Amino acid sequence: MKITALETLRTDEFANVLWVRVHTDAGVIGLGETFYGAGAVEAHIHDTLAMRLLGRNPLHIEAIHREMLNLPMAQSSTGVEHRAASAIDIALWDVFGKICGQPVHQMLGGLCRDKQRIYNTCAGYRYVRSNNIKPVSNWNLEGNEGPYEDLVGFMTRADGVAESLLESGISAMKIWPFDPAAQENQGLYISAEQMKKAIEPFEKIRKAVGDRMEIMVEFHSLWNLPAAMQIARALEPYKPTWYEDPIRMNSPQALAEYAASTNVWVCASETLGTRYAYKEYLDRGAAHVVMADLCWTGGLTEGRKIAAMAETYHRPFAPHDCIGPVGFIAAIHASFSQPNTLIQESVRAFYTGWYNELVTTMPVIKDGYVYPMEGPGLGVELLPAVFERTDLTVRRSSL
Structure with missing residues (x-):
């Protein structure tokens, strides 16, 4: 062949x-x-x-x-x-x-569970739809193409987004309200006014739904270490699930210092390539949750090695998705085949929206869980x- x-x-x-x-x-x-x-x-x-x-x-x-x-x-x-x-x-x-x-998840070793819990990354229908991949500029907020414009939602009515997600069975969401301040101040500092504005979505979510909703916080590697630590302390009363990429992922020592300064898990990072980069962070105790994007870090071959290495450090695996439909489905196959998968990222504005303009099928997502693809190969x-x-x-x- x-x-x-x-x-x-x-x-x-x-x-x-x-x-x-x-x-x-x-x-x-x-x-x-x-x-x-x-x-x-x-x-x-x-x-x-x-x-x-x-x-x-x-x-x-x-x-x-x-x-x-x-x-x-x-x-x-x-x-x-x-x-x-x-x-x-x-x-x-x-x-x-x-x-x-056989499905790819079977080729990778078979199912480790019958269904996999998901969280919703609160992007909108046109998020990262242009070549301008630059924080805040890539939000593309113009127009409302459907009911799940969650990026505008989390910035203006985070309580309503949380309630909507819970109604569909999804009990975890990821937001990034600190990005505008980071862009304005080049990640060097955050003012009291900016801090108060960025914390508003967390206050709304906790007031509306209490602890029924887990909140992951994405920082897009936009902050320096002192500012990131200041934000981490300010958010701790709202009990986030994890802080993702608070600083640039080029210093395991700096991220380890950050991780030691907060009682919230640190998630790192779809921006790392190959298991060798992850090992540097795991050796220093800098990452509690190992996130990998299979479309960037070396595919399914490298992704399963990263997941296996994370397990040797007793760390959970959480595949990234905020890209395209085939990558999303590949990540789901990986999630099901790895015993230490914590949760799978998803974007409801994508899998109910533009993904369907491009591919033949989407996985079944119901009551906060995704179910295995059944066709041979990726099944799409x-x-x-x-x-x-x-x-x-x-x-x-x-x-």
């Missing part, structure tokens, strides 16, 4: 999403995905990886994974090289599952309409 072609697809409308299709001489096509810098990732796949992968056996997933990440420039990061390798790796697992007639394909889009760019490297 051989890889006969690598095909990439991207659109102008969903400019950050890149799909990869791995074609084989058995007629099986694997689907993968990554997010951000789609044109650069496309170039790396065709200009650098294609010559190394065409003709290879697609079932030699570990060997191919090592080949892709053994390049001198592909070290522990989530840069172009890792995003390209991630998309291809996910596609190879899709091929593996399709050849065997691009819709035929994607291939007919006038804004579609397709590039193909063939054997």
Whole structure:
């Protein structure tokens, strides 16, 4: 069995999403995905990886994974090289599952539970829909495309969003009300007025629903250490579940100092690439929850190793999702196959919204849980309409 072609697809409308299709001489096509810098990732796949992968056996997933990440420039990061390798790796697992007639979660070891708890990241329908991936600027608040415009919601009526989530059975939500202050002050300090405004959503949630709602706090790595510690102390009375990426993820020592300063869990981080980067944080006690994005950190092959390493440190695993539909489904397969998965990220504005414009199916999500995909491989394909889009760019490297 051989890889006969690598095909990439991207659109102008969903400019950050890149799909990869791995074609084989058995007629099986694997689907993968990554997010951000789609044109650069496309170039790396065709200009650098294609010559190394065409003709290879697609079932030699570990060997191919090592080949892709053994390049001198592909070290522990989530840069172009890792995003390209991630998309291809996910596609190879899709091929593996399709050849065997089994879901990817079975190929990864089988189900560890019958259903997986989710939380809702309170993004809106147009969040990160442009090339401008810059905090606050990427919110794209214009227009209301449906009932789950949760980004505007958490900033203006967080109590109502919490009540809406609880009505659907979802009892955990993630918000980031400190980003505007970070952007205004370059993450150097926060004024008393800014602090009061950013804390308002927490006050509203606790007043409306008490402790029935867990609150995760996303900081997008925007703060310096003293300011981040100040915010952590101010939020502790509201009992957040975790603080995510309070500072840049480039100093395990600094994050360890942060973790020691608060009684709230620290979550880190979808911005880390490969298990080697995570080990630095785990060795220093800097992370209580290990989050990984499979579309950035090295695919399912690397993701399961990160989860296994987290378990050796007695840490829970929590796959990231705030990107595209194929990555979301790949993360769900990983969640079900890992014994230490705490919770799966999801965005209801995405899985009830624009994801359905692009792929054939979405996983069943009910009463605060996601259920396993049942088809072979990832169990999802691009819709035929994607291939007919006038804004579609397709590039193909063939054997």
